Protein backbone atom coordinates (compact mmCIF):
# COMPACT_ATOMS: atom_id res chain seq x y z
CA UNK A 273 0.00 0.00 0.00
CA UNK A 274 1.15 3.56 -0.60
CA UNK A 275 -0.45 6.07 1.71
CA UNK A 276 -2.49 9.04 0.62
CA UNK A 277 -0.55 12.21 1.42
CA UNK A 278 -2.49 14.65 3.58
CA UNK A 279 -1.36 18.02 2.26
CA UNK A 280 -1.49 20.61 5.04
CA UNK A 281 -0.41 23.45 2.77
CA UNK A 282 -3.52 23.09 0.59
CA UNK A 283 -6.00 23.08 3.48
CA UNK A 284 -4.08 25.93 5.11
CA UNK A 285 -4.77 28.05 2.01
CA UNK A 286 -8.49 27.23 2.25
CA UNK A 287 -8.60 28.07 5.95
CA UNK A 288 -6.75 31.35 5.39
CA UNK A 289 -9.15 32.30 2.58
CA UNK A 290 -12.13 31.59 4.86
CA UNK A 291 -10.57 33.65 7.67
CA UNK A 292 -9.88 36.51 5.25
CA UNK A 293 -13.56 36.57 4.25
CA UNK A 294 -14.55 36.41 7.93
CA UNK A 295 -12.23 39.31 8.73
CA UNK A 296 -13.79 41.41 5.96
CA UNK A 297 -17.26 40.72 7.41
CA UNK A 298 -16.02 41.57 10.90
CA UNK A 299 -14.57 44.89 9.70
CA UNK A 300 -17.88 45.76 8.02
CA UNK A 301 -19.85 44.95 11.15
CA UNK A 302 -17.54 46.48 13.77
CA UNK A 303 -15.50 49.11 11.97
CA UNK A 304 -12.19 47.65 13.06
CA UNK A 305 -9.99 44.69 12.19
CA UNK A 306 -9.39 41.83 14.64
CA UNK A 307 -5.99 42.34 16.30
CA UNK A 308 -3.26 39.81 17.04
CA UNK A 309 -0.33 40.83 19.24
CA UNK A 310 2.67 38.51 19.32
CA UNK A 311 5.38 38.92 21.94
CA UNK A 312 8.86 37.45 21.68
CA UNK A 313 11.55 37.74 24.34
CA UNK A 314 15.10 37.18 23.13
CA UNK A 315 16.68 36.26 19.82
CA UNK A 316 16.14 32.49 19.45
CA UNK A 317 16.50 32.16 15.67
CA UNK A 318 13.64 29.68 15.09
CA UNK A 319 11.30 31.66 17.36
CA UNK A 320 12.09 34.92 15.57
CA UNK A 321 11.10 33.29 12.26
CA UNK A 322 7.93 31.76 13.75
CA UNK A 323 6.79 35.07 15.26
CA UNK A 324 7.48 37.03 12.07
CA UNK A 325 5.45 34.45 10.13
CA UNK A 326 2.56 34.80 12.56
CA UNK A 327 2.49 38.60 12.28
CA UNK A 328 2.75 38.39 8.48
CA UNK A 329 -0.05 35.81 8.29
CA UNK A 330 -2.31 38.08 10.37
CA UNK A 331 -1.64 41.06 8.10
CA UNK A 332 -2.25 38.96 4.97
CA UNK A 333 -5.82 38.13 6.04
CA UNK A 334 -6.55 41.78 6.85
CA UNK A 335 -6.06 41.65 10.62
CA UNK A 336 -4.13 44.16 12.65
CA UNK A 337 -0.91 42.33 13.50
CA UNK A 338 1.81 43.54 15.85
CA UNK A 339 5.09 41.92 16.80
CA UNK A 340 6.60 43.07 20.09
CA UNK A 341 10.30 42.15 20.17
CA UNK A 342 11.68 42.39 23.69
CA UNK A 343 15.37 41.97 24.55
CA UNK A 344 16.60 38.74 26.16
CA UNK A 345 17.21 40.49 29.51
CA UNK A 346 13.60 41.73 29.79
CA UNK A 347 12.40 41.14 33.34
CA UNK A 348 9.31 39.13 34.22
CA UNK A 349 7.59 42.17 35.74
CA UNK A 350 8.08 44.15 32.54
CA UNK A 351 6.64 41.31 30.43
CA UNK A 352 3.64 40.96 32.76
CA UNK A 353 3.07 44.71 32.52
CA UNK A 354 2.95 44.50 28.73
CA UNK A 355 0.48 41.59 28.89
CA UNK A 356 -1.69 43.59 31.31
CA UNK A 357 -1.71 46.53 28.90
CA UNK A 358 -2.71 44.26 25.99
CA UNK A 359 -5.38 42.56 28.14
CA UNK A 360 -7.01 45.95 28.73
CA UNK A 361 -6.70 47.20 25.14
CA UNK A 362 -10.04 46.62 23.34
CA UNK A 363 -8.32 46.56 19.92
CA UNK A 364 -6.41 43.41 20.95
CA UNK A 365 -8.24 40.11 20.36
CA UNK A 366 -5.34 37.69 20.48
CA UNK A 367 -2.22 37.69 22.66
CA UNK A 368 0.50 35.15 21.98
CA UNK A 369 3.74 34.90 23.92
CA UNK A 370 6.23 32.84 21.94
CA UNK A 371 7.70 29.89 23.85
CA UNK A 372 10.27 28.96 25.01
CA UNK A 373 10.92 31.98 27.24
CA UNK A 374 14.34 32.81 28.70
CA UNK A 375 15.09 30.84 31.88
CA UNK A 376 14.68 33.82 34.23
CA UNK A 377 10.99 34.12 33.26
CA UNK A 378 8.35 31.81 34.75
CA UNK A 379 6.37 30.59 31.71
CA UNK A 380 3.43 29.42 33.82
CA UNK A 381 3.00 32.88 35.40
CA UNK A 382 3.09 34.43 31.94
CA UNK A 383 0.39 32.11 30.58
CA UNK A 384 -1.74 32.74 33.68
CA UNK A 385 -1.46 36.50 33.12
CA UNK A 386 -3.09 36.38 29.68
CA UNK A 387 -6.83 37.11 29.60
CA UNK A 388 -8.30 33.65 28.72
CA UNK A 389 -10.63 35.28 26.17
CA UNK A 390 -7.54 36.56 24.28
CA UNK A 391 -5.41 33.43 24.81
CA UNK A 392 -5.26 32.40 21.13
CA UNK A 393 -2.64 29.73 21.89
CA UNK A 394 -5.20 28.07 24.17
CA UNK A 395 -2.64 27.38 26.91
CA UNK A 396 -4.36 29.17 29.82
CA UNK A 397 -5.76 26.70 32.43
CA UNK A 398 -9.26 28.12 31.88
CA UNK A 399 -9.11 27.13 28.20
CA UNK A 400 -7.42 23.79 28.95
CA UNK A 401 -10.11 23.14 31.59
CA UNK A 402 -12.99 23.94 29.24
CA UNK A 403 -11.53 21.51 26.72
CA UNK A 404 -11.08 18.84 29.41
CA UNK A 405 -14.75 19.09 30.51
CA UNK A 406 -15.92 18.72 26.91
CA UNK A 407 -16.69 22.41 26.32
CA UNK A 408 -14.35 23.14 23.44
CA UNK A 409 -17.14 25.39 22.16
CA UNK A 410 -16.40 27.82 25.03
CA UNK A 411 -12.62 27.50 24.86
CA UNK A 412 -9.82 28.71 22.66
CA UNK A 413 -8.29 25.38 21.63
CA UNK A 414 -4.53 25.09 20.96
CA UNK A 415 -3.64 25.51 17.28
CA UNK A 416 -1.50 22.43 16.53
CA UNK A 417 -4.07 19.98 17.95
CA UNK A 418 -6.76 21.72 15.88
CA UNK A 419 -4.52 21.38 12.82
CA UNK A 420 -4.27 17.63 13.51
CA UNK A 421 -8.06 17.35 13.65
CA UNK A 422 -8.44 19.17 10.33
CA UNK A 423 -6.02 16.72 8.72
CA UNK A 424 -7.94 13.79 10.18
CA UNK A 425 -11.16 15.22 8.75
CA UNK A 426 -9.43 15.42 5.37
CA UNK A 427 -8.37 11.77 5.63
CA UNK A 428 -12.03 10.76 5.89
CA UNK A 429 -11.32 8.45 8.85
CA UNK A 430 -14.31 7.80 11.07
CA UNK A 431 -13.13 8.65 14.59
CA UNK A 432 -16.13 7.32 16.50
CA UNK A 433 -15.01 4.07 18.10
CA UNK A 434 -11.58 4.18 16.42
CA UNK A 435 -8.44 3.35 18.37
CA UNK A 436 -6.28 6.47 18.56
CA UNK A 437 -2.77 6.55 19.99
CA UNK A 438 -1.12 9.88 20.78
CA UNK A 439 2.61 9.65 21.44
CA UNK A 440 3.56 12.65 23.61
CA UNK A 441 1.75 14.21 26.58
CA UNK A 442 2.72 17.88 26.41
CA UNK A 443 0.20 20.56 27.35
CA UNK A 444 0.76 22.12 23.93
CA UNK A 445 0.08 19.12 21.70
CA UNK A 446 -0.33 15.65 23.23
CA UNK A 447 -2.92 16.31 25.94
CA UNK A 448 -5.18 18.69 23.99
CA UNK A 449 -5.19 16.54 20.83
CA UNK A 450 -6.13 13.55 22.99
CA UNK A 451 -9.05 15.58 24.40
CA UNK A 452 -10.21 16.52 20.90
CA UNK A 453 -10.06 12.88 19.77
CA UNK A 454 -12.03 11.85 22.85
CA UNK A 455 -14.64 14.48 22.06
CA UNK A 456 -15.00 12.80 18.65
CA UNK A 457 -15.60 9.47 20.46
CA UNK A 458 -12.26 7.82 19.66
CA UNK A 459 -10.79 5.39 22.19
CA UNK A 460 -7.64 7.24 23.13
CA UNK A 461 -4.31 6.05 24.51
CA UNK A 462 -1.71 8.65 25.47
CA UNK A 463 1.80 7.21 25.28
CA UNK A 464 5.01 8.86 26.56
CA UNK A 465 8.61 8.17 27.50
CA UNK A 466 7.65 5.62 30.19
CA UNK A 467 5.24 3.63 28.02
CA UNK A 468 6.16 -0.06 27.85
CA UNK A 469 6.52 -1.62 24.41
CA UNK A 470 5.63 1.56 22.53
CA UNK A 471 5.81 -0.11 19.09
CA UNK A 472 3.11 -2.61 20.15
CA UNK A 473 0.90 0.19 21.53
CA UNK A 474 1.27 2.15 18.28
CA UNK A 475 0.48 -0.91 16.17
CA UNK A 476 -3.03 -0.95 17.67
CA UNK A 477 -3.78 2.51 16.36
CA UNK A 478 -6.25 3.26 13.59
CA UNK A 479 -5.10 6.85 14.12
CA UNK A 480 -1.52 7.45 15.20
CA UNK A 481 -0.38 10.93 16.23
CA UNK A 482 3.33 11.44 16.90
CA UNK A 483 4.23 14.56 18.94
CA UNK A 484 7.53 13.64 20.48
CA UNK A 485 10.43 15.63 19.05
CA UNK A 486 12.58 12.57 18.18
CA UNK A 487 13.61 12.40 14.51
CA UNK A 488 11.99 9.49 12.64
CA UNK A 489 11.34 7.51 15.83
CA UNK A 490 8.15 5.86 14.55
CA UNK A 491 9.16 3.06 12.18
CA UNK A 492 7.12 1.14 9.64
CA UNK A 493 6.65 -1.82 11.97
CA UNK A 494 4.94 0.51 14.51
CA UNK A 495 2.21 1.30 11.98
CA UNK A 496 -0.96 -0.76 11.51
CA UNK A 497 -1.77 -1.39 7.84
CA UNK A 498 -4.15 1.33 6.62
CA UNK A 499 -3.74 3.57 9.69
CA UNK A 500 -3.90 7.37 9.45
CA UNK A 501 -0.58 8.79 10.65
CA UNK A 502 -0.29 12.45 11.73
CA UNK A 503 3.30 13.59 12.27
CA UNK A 504 3.56 16.68 14.47
CA UNK A 505 7.33 16.51 14.96
CA UNK A 506 9.66 19.15 13.56
CA UNK A 507 13.29 18.06 13.86
CA UNK A 508 16.32 19.56 12.16
CA UNK A 509 18.92 16.90 11.29
CA UNK A 510 22.12 16.84 9.20
CA UNK A 511 21.35 16.37 5.51
CA UNK A 512 23.46 13.50 4.12
CA UNK A 513 22.82 14.74 0.55
CA UNK A 514 24.19 18.23 1.39
CA UNK A 515 27.16 18.00 3.77
CA UNK A 516 27.19 20.89 6.26
CA UNK A 517 23.46 21.56 5.67
CA UNK A 518 20.40 20.44 7.61
CA UNK A 519 16.93 19.27 6.65
CA UNK A 520 13.61 18.95 8.46
CA UNK A 521 12.18 15.56 9.40
CA UNK A 522 9.23 14.55 11.51
CA UNK A 523 8.88 12.03 14.33
CA UNK A 524 7.85 9.38 11.78
CA UNK A 525 10.17 7.62 9.31
CA UNK A 526 8.05 8.98 6.47
CA UNK A 527 9.17 6.94 3.44
CA UNK A 528 8.81 3.56 5.10
CA UNK A 529 5.67 4.41 7.12
CA UNK A 530 3.99 5.63 3.92
CA UNK A 531 4.31 2.09 2.56
CA UNK A 532 1.97 0.75 5.24
CA UNK A 533 -0.25 3.67 6.34
CA UNK A 534 -3.53 4.49 4.62
CA UNK A 535 -2.86 8.23 4.88
CA UNK A 536 0.05 10.23 6.24
CA UNK A 537 1.16 13.84 6.74
CA UNK A 538 4.52 14.96 5.32
CA UNK A 539 7.11 17.05 7.17
CA UNK A 540 7.37 19.79 6.11
CA UNK A 541 3.99 20.55 4.54
CA UNK A 542 1.67 18.72 6.91
CA UNK A 543 0.71 19.95 10.37
CA UNK A 544 3.05 22.98 10.37
CA UNK A 545 1.35 25.25 7.80
CA UNK A 546 -2.07 24.51 9.25
CA UNK A 547 -0.99 25.54 12.74
CA UNK A 548 -0.65 29.21 11.76
CA UNK A 549 -3.94 29.05 9.84
CA UNK A 550 -5.61 27.79 13.04
CA UNK A 551 -4.04 30.67 14.97
CA UNK A 552 -5.77 33.08 12.59
CA UNK A 553 -9.06 31.22 13.09
CA UNK A 554 -8.67 31.50 16.86
CA UNK A 555 -8.00 35.24 16.61
CA UNK A 556 -11.12 35.80 14.49
CA UNK A 557 -13.16 33.63 16.86
CA UNK A 558 -11.89 35.61 19.84
CA UNK A 559 -12.76 38.90 18.12
CA UNK A 560 -16.30 37.70 17.33
CA UNK A 561 -16.92 36.37 20.84
CA UNK A 562 -15.55 39.48 22.53
CA UNK A 563 -17.56 41.81 20.32
CA UNK A 564 -20.73 39.83 21.08
CA UNK A 565 -20.39 40.34 24.88
Ligand code: NDP
Nearest residue numbers: 416440441442445464465483484485504505506543544547
Ligand atom coordinates in the same frame (compact mmCIF):
# COMPACT_ATOMS: atom_id res chain seq x y z
P1 NDP B 1 7.59 18.16 24.43
O1 NDP B 1 9.06 17.99 24.51
O2 NDP B 1 6.92 19.13 25.34
O3 NDP B 1 6.90 16.73 24.68
C1 NDP B 1 7.39 15.58 24.10
C2 NDP B 1 6.62 14.38 24.56
O4 NDP B 1 7.19 13.24 23.94
C3 NDP B 1 6.68 14.17 26.07
O5 NDP B 1 5.41 13.84 26.56
C4 NDP B 1 7.64 12.99 26.21
O6 NDP B 1 7.32 12.09 27.25
C5 NDP B 1 7.43 12.24 24.91
N1 NDP B 1 8.61 11.47 24.58
C6 NDP B 1 9.91 11.89 24.54
N2 NDP B 1 10.72 10.87 24.20
C7 NDP B 1 9.93 9.79 24.02
C8 NDP B 1 10.18 8.45 23.66
N3 NDP B 1 11.41 8.01 23.40
N4 NDP B 1 9.13 7.61 23.57
C9 NDP B 1 7.87 8.05 23.80
N5 NDP B 1 7.58 9.31 24.15
C10 NDP B 1 8.60 10.17 24.25
O7 NDP B 1 7.27 18.46 22.91
P2 NDP B 1 6.00 19.15 22.19
O8 NDP B 1 4.76 18.41 22.48
O9 NDP B 1 6.04 20.61 22.45
O10 NDP B 1 6.43 18.96 20.67
C11 NDP B 1 6.57 17.67 20.09
C12 NDP B 1 7.11 17.81 18.68
O11 NDP B 1 6.18 18.55 17.91
C13 NDP B 1 8.43 18.59 18.55
O12 NDP B 1 9.17 18.04 17.47
C14 NDP B 1 7.99 19.99 18.20
O13 NDP B 1 8.99 20.70 17.47
C15 NDP B 1 6.80 19.69 17.33
N6 NDP B 1 5.80 20.76 17.29
C16 NDP B 1 5.30 21.08 16.08
C17 NDP B 1 4.34 22.04 15.93
C18 NDP B 1 3.79 22.32 14.59
O14 NDP B 1 3.25 23.39 14.36
N7 NDP B 1 3.86 21.38 13.64
C19 NDP B 1 3.89 22.84 17.10
C20 NDP B 1 4.38 22.35 18.37
C21 NDP B 1 5.32 21.36 18.44
P3 NDP B 1 7.45 12.49 28.83
O15 NDP B 1 6.28 13.37 29.09
O16 NDP B 1 7.38 11.19 29.50
O17 NDP B 1 8.77 13.20 28.96
